[in-house]
Amino acid sequence: MTPSGEHLEQIIEAVLLAAQRPMSVEQLFALFDEHEKPSRHDIKTALMQLSARLDASAQELVEVGSGWRLHIRSDYAAWVSRLWEEKPPRYSRALLETLALVAYRQPITRGEIEEVRGVSVSTQIIRTLEEREWIRVIGHRDVPGRPSLYATTRQFLDYFNLRTLDELPALAELPEPEAQEWEDELDRAAREQPPLSGHDEAAHDDKTEDGEATHSLSVEQERRRALGPSDDDPLLNIPMPEISSLTFAEISARFDPSSDLPESDSSDASDADDAQASDET
Incomplete structure (x- = not known):
């Protein structure tokens, strides 16, 4: 059975959270078995819906050069950065x-x-x-x-x-x-x-x-x-x-x-x- 709508959106969210790296529409498409593959259009629609749903959350869905990625909004960087004791990298x-x-x-x-x-x-x-x-x-x-x-x-x-x-x-x-x-x-x-x-x-x-x-x-x-x-x-x-x-x-x-x-x-x-x-x- 082909996942669609909210279920497909949740699958994509779970995949992006676990991947912790950008994933393209083609990479997301390849995750599904033949008998359950959604269309590429459905995947793009689910990405748009996920982005809209996350508007009011601490996470955001962004499209970068390699695909789509979930990350914490920069508004919360001051607190999140305190999870690590190391000094931030500095570049000459x-x-x-x-x-x-x-x-x-x-x-x-x-x-x-x-x-x-x-x-x-x-x-x-x-x-x-x-x-x-x-x-x-x-x-x-x-x-x-x-x-x-x-x-x-x-x-x-x-x-x-x-x-x-x-x-x-x-x-x-x-x-x-x-x-x-x-x-x-x-x-x-x-x-x-x-x-x-x-x-x-x-x-x-x-x-x-x-x-x-x-x-x-x-x-x-x-x-x-x-x-x-x-x-x-x-x-x-x-x-x-x-x-x-x-x-x-x-x-x-x-x-x-x-x-x-x-x-x-x-x-x-x-x-x-x-x-x-x-x-x-």
């Missing part, structure tokens, strides 16, 4: 700038990232982003040396609760308060990551070859978010605790060679601040 500004450049200007080479940032990109930063499965090599630029082209992944979309890269905010059009809200969302998502392996944790505590320190990502919560929007979008700025930060105007200036902003907060100085902040922590 150098790593975040690199990730933002890949997200907004992909496909992009390491040399192009270095040209925008004004400093060399540590191999450890690239390795960390690849190990997190947030970026990957999708090809090579047809120039001497054939440098690798980097782009974001489906895991990047999942991590940041995005269905597609079209949902990334165009930071040039965002007023400062809205941009800060999105940064807060990134920070909240970072607190839901599982721990790295012992080997990975040790690697993150070491200095990178440029002197850019990457912070430990050793929290018990992690799991989330492929390929990119327009070349006109500026770099995402995400200020982190105990690390000096750039203003949105200064970040935009890096994409605008005609800008007259002073260079007092250049990447060379900021990366030195990253290393100093890491040593102090």
Whole structure:
């Protein structure tokens, strides 16, 4: 007998709760035996009904790059995060700038990232982003040396609760308060990551070859978010605790060679601040 209506909705809810990861309509469809398979349309309808029913609950059903996922609403993050004693993971500004450049200007080479940032990109930063499965090599630029082209992944979309890269905010059009809200969302998502392996944790505590320190990502919560929007979008700025930060105007200036902003907060100085902040922590 084919489940339908409320029963199908409850089956999907149970599956998503148990899976604790995004599941696509096709994956949900494959769970049913031939004699009881609902249609894909029925599954989509049940997902919509489940989402509406959860509107008044602490959970929400969201669609991300890999499918549909149940999670706790961010309104309750302050209390839920107290279940874990570990400090939330912290990312160096150098790593975040690199990730933002890949997200907004992909496909992009390491040399192009270095040209925008004004400093060399540590191999450890690239390795960390690849190990997190947030970026990957999708090809090579047809120039001497054939440098690798980097782009974001489906895991990047999942991590940041995005269905597609079209949902990334165009930071040039965002007023400062809205941009800060999105940064807060990134920070909240970072607190839901599982721990790295012992080997990975040790690697993150070491200095990178440029002197850019990457912070430990050793929290018990992690799991989330492929390929990119327009070349006109500026770099995402995400200020982190105990690390000096750039203003949105200064970040935009890096994409605008005609800008007259002073260079007092250049990447060379900021990366030195990253290393100093890491040593102090």
